[in-house]
Amino acid sequence: MSEIDYNTGRQAMVMTEYGRVVQDMVKYCIGIKNREERQQCAQAIVAVMANVSQEKLANVDVQQKLWNHLAVISDFQLDIDYPVEIIKKEDIEAHPTPMTLPQSKIHARFYGRILEQALDTLSQMPEGEERDALTCKVANQMKQSLFTWNPDAMSEDKVVRDIQEYSNDSVAGALDGHQFAPLQTVSTNINRKKK
DSSP, rough: OOOOGGGGGOOOOSSSHHEEEEHHHHHHHHHHOOOHHHHHHHHHHHHHHHHHTTOOSSSHHHHHHHHHHHHTTTTOOOOSSSSSSOOHHHHHHHHOOOOOOOOOOOOOTTTHHHHHHHHHHHHSSSHHHHHHHHHHHHHHHHHHHHHHHHHOOOOOHHHHHHHHHTTTTSGGGGGOOOOOOOOOOOOOOTOOOOO
8 A cells, every 4th residue: 555645744845826836846857957958947837837826927027036936946956047137045044134222211101202302302492483383282292192191190280290301491481371282082882782
């Protein structure tokens, strides 16, 4: 009785979208000794790949993609004359450089770093209507952020005190007589009964 050949016992597929048959064809193509025959075989494999992915080979971008995929499936071992510039193995394996994260501490997380930076920028601006208008907008956003974070602790007096503290009283004068914008609340359907 012959042994059953399960996919779990086979070599892992490199690109599943083309199927195991294409991968076996590439493996066969790598083993061809004659360079011309190997080139013809590779072109036939690319045609099959285009057929499987339902792409038109006339498109230059599609050709680029398919030849790159052929190189990847062969693990860059296929020695043929590629009609397009293929991606290098190093480019595929390269990792992006890690991003540097800001290391400065946020004084009040409920306001966030951007509002703190906005207050720092406002304290460096020259006095005038523009700075006063921007201070009022920042104050309204701080009120909204504080309400979103903790509705019970929200008060306009706390926002004014925080602005005075962050800006060393340099922009707090813009809030004299300022009417804060009403809060924007998001309605939820939590209390609705399911039918």
